[in-house]
Amino acid sequence: MRRAVVLGGSIAGLYAARVLSDHADEVVVIEADDLGEDGTGRGAPQRLQLHALLAMGHAHLEGWFPGITAELVAGGARPGVGHEVQFYVDGTLKAPVPDLRMLGATRPFLETRVRRRVAALPGVRIVRGRARDLLFGSGRVRGVRYTAADDAPDQAGRGEELDADLVVDAMGRSSRLGTWLLRGGWDQAPLHRMRIDLGYATALFRRGDELPRTVVAHASPGPASGYQPTLSEPGAMVAVEGDRWMVVLAGYTGHRPGRDPADFLARMRRCVPPLHEVADRCALLGEVRTFHFPESRRRDFTRLRRFPGGLVAVGDSVASVNPIYGQGLTLAALQATCLSSYLRTGARPHAPALDYFRRAAVVVDAAWQLSATADLAQPHVTGPYPRGYRLARWAVDKITAASVLDVEVNRAFMDVAHMRRHPKSLTRPAVLARTARVLATAR
Numbered sequence: 001m002r003r004a005v006v007l008g009g010s011i012a013g014l015y016a017a018r019v020l021s022d023h024a025d026e027v028v029v030i031e032a033d034d035l036g037e038d039g040t041g042r043g044a045p046q047r048l049q050l051h052a053l054l055a056m057g058h059a060h061l062e063g064w065f066p067g068i069t070a071e072l073v074a075g076g077a078r079p080g081v082g083h084e085v086q087f088y089v090d091g092t093l094k095a096p097v098p099d100l101r102m103l104g105a106t107r108p109f110l111e112t113r114v115r116r117r118v119a120a121l122p123g124v125r126i127v128r129g130r131a132r133d134l135l136f137g138s139g140r141v142r143g144v145r146y147t148a149a150d151d152a153p154d155q156a157g158r159g160e161e162l163d164a165d166l167v168v169d170a171m172g173r174s175s176r177l178g179t180w181l182l183r184g185g186w187d188q189a190p191l192h193r194m195r196i197d198l199g200y201a202t203a204l205f206r207r208g209d210e211l212p213r214t215v216v217a218h219a220s221p222g223p224a225s226g227y228q229p230t231l232s233e234p235g236a237m238v239a240v241e242g243d244r245w246m247v248v249l250a251g252y253t254g255h256r257p258g259r260d261p262a263d264f265l266a267r268m269r270r271c272v273p274p275l276h277e278v279a280d281r282c283a284l285l286g287e288v289r290t291f292h293f294p295e296s297r298r299r300d301f302t303r304l305r306r307f308p309g310g311l312v313a314v315g316d317s318v319a320s321v322n323p324i325y326g327q328g329l330t331l332a333a334l335q336a337t338c339l340s341s342y343l344r345t346g347a348r349p350h351a352p353a354l355d356y357f358r359r360a361a362v363v364v365d366a367a368w369q370l371s372a373t374a375d376l377a378q379p380h381v382t383g384p385y386p387r388g389y390r391l392a393r394w395a396v397d398k399i400t401a402a403s404v405l406d407v408e409v410n411r412a413f414m415d416v417a418h419m420r421r422h423p424k425s426l427t428r429p430a431v432l433a434r435t436a437r438v439l440a441t442a443r
C-alpha cells in the first residue's frame with residue numbers, strides 16, 4: 001500500500017505504525033500532543049500513573065523492537081524474574097513463579113524509547129496535529145482531515161487533507177471515531193460499559209538498597225476478604241529508572257485515595273510489607289497524582305453489518321478495561337500483532353477489515369473476561385453479568401486460593417493474568433484437579 005495514516009501517536013498508535021511500516025511505503029502518525037523529551041504530554045494523563053508491563057506485553061515489545069529490553073535496562077529500567085516479582089492476595093504472598101519476568105519502568109520512559117524506534121523506521125513520519133474527521137469515498141475511508149498543532153504558528157488553523165489507503169484509529173478512550181462514522185453515513189460500533197468507579201493515586205520514592213530483591217510487589221484483595229481491603233490495602237510498587245520506586249494505591253467508590261501525602265503514607269503502611277517498608281524508609285519525591293476511572297468500556301466492531309473499508313481501530317479506542325489488571329499496553333501490542341497477521345493474509349487495505357476486528361476481538365474478549373469477572377466480585381459493581389458468571393467466579397476463587405499455596409496453580413493463574421493464555425485455560429481439567437488437591441491438602 002502507498003500510505004497508511006495512524007491517528008494518535010501513543011503506545012497503540014506506535015505499535016500500529018511499526019506493523020504498517022512492513023506494508024506501506026509511507027506511514028504518517030498524527031499526534032495531537034506535544035510529548036516532549038520526557039514523554040509525558042497532556043493527551044493521556046494516565047501516563048503519569050504506574051504502568052506495569054505484563055509478561056506477554058514485554059515479549060511482544062521485544063518482538064516488535066528487538067534489543068529494546070537491553071536499551072531500557074541500560075537506561076535504568078529494572079528487570080525482575082521469579083521471586084523478584086511478588087504478588088500478594090489478601091496480604092499473603094503467592095507462590096513465586098520461577099520464570100515469570102517483568103520489567104520495571106515508567107510509562108513515559110518506555111514510550112519515549114518506542115517512539116524513537118518508530119520515528120527512525122524508513123518511511124515513518126510523526127506529525128503534530130489533531131485529526132478532525134475522516135474523508136469517505138467509494139465505500140471506504142480515503143483519508144483524514146486534520147489541523148496542524150496550534151504551537152506551529154505557520155500552520156495554525158489550516159485544515160489539511162491527507163489521502164490514505166488505510167487509516168488507523170489509535171486516539172484512545174475518547175476517540176471520536178463513532179461520531180465521524182455516523183457523520184459519514186455509517187454505523188458506530190456498539191459500546192459496552194461496566195461502571196467500576198475506581199480511584200488511583202501514584203507517587204514516586206527515592207530507591208536505595210532497602211529491597212534489593214524486589215522489582216514488583218502487587219497486592220490485591222481476594223476471596224478470603226470478600227474482595228474488600230480488610231486484610232491489606234490494594235496497591236502496587238515497581239522499581240523504575242532513576243533509582244526510584246513508583247507506588248500506586250487503588251480504591252473504589254468512597255475508598256478512593258486522595259492527594260494528601262500523609263494519607264498516602266498512612267495507607268501504604270496498611271499495605272503489604274514491601275510498600276510498608278518504602279513508606280518507612282524512602283523519601284517521597286514530588287506530589288501524589290490521582291486519577292479517576294469511572295468505567296471499563298469496549299466497542300464491539302464485530303457486531304457491525306456495514307463498515308467502510310480502509311479503516312481499523314486499536315488500543316483504548318477499542319477497549320479500555322480496569323487498569324488494576326495492567327492489561328492496556330499488552331492489549332495494544334496484541335492488537336498490533338493481530339493487524340500484522342491480518343495484513344499478512346494479503347488482505348486489501350481498501351476492503352472492510354472485519355477479519356482484523358474478529359482476530360482482535362479474541363484478545364479483547366480475554367482482557368474483558370478477566371477484568372469483568374474480577375470486578376463483578378466487588379459489591380458495588382452491579383453488572384452486566386456475562387453468561388456463566390457464577391461458575392467462573394466460583395472457579396476463579398478456588399484457583400486464586402490455591403495459587404497462594406502452589407506454584408503450578410499460580411503459574412496457570414499468572415499465564416492468564418499476564419495474557420500468555422486465554423482465561424478459558426483455567427478450566428482445563430489438570431488445573432481444576434490440582435486446585436482441588438491443593439485445597440484438600442491445606443484443609
Ligand SMILES: Cc1cc2nc3c(=O)[nH]c(=O)nc-3n(C[C@H](O)[C@H](O)[C@H](O)COP(=O)(O)OP(=O)(O)OC[C@H]3O[C@@H](n4cnc5c(N)ncnc54)[C@H](O)[C@@H]3O)c2cc1C
Binds near residue numbers: 031043044130132317
Ligand atoms: C490510571 C491508569 C493506569 C493504567 N495502568 C496500566 C498498567 O499498569 N499497565 C498497562 O498495560 N496499562 C495500564 N493502563 C492502560 C493504558 O494506559 C492504556 O491502555 C493505554 O494508554 C492505551 O494506549 P492508546 O495508545 O490506545 O491510548 P492513549 O495512551 O490514551 O493515547 C491516545 C493518543 O491519541 C492522541 N489523540 C487523541 N485524539 C487525537 C486526535 N484527534 N488527533 C491526533 N491525536 C489524538 C492523544 O494525544 C494520545 O497521545 C492504565 C490506564 C489508566 C487510566
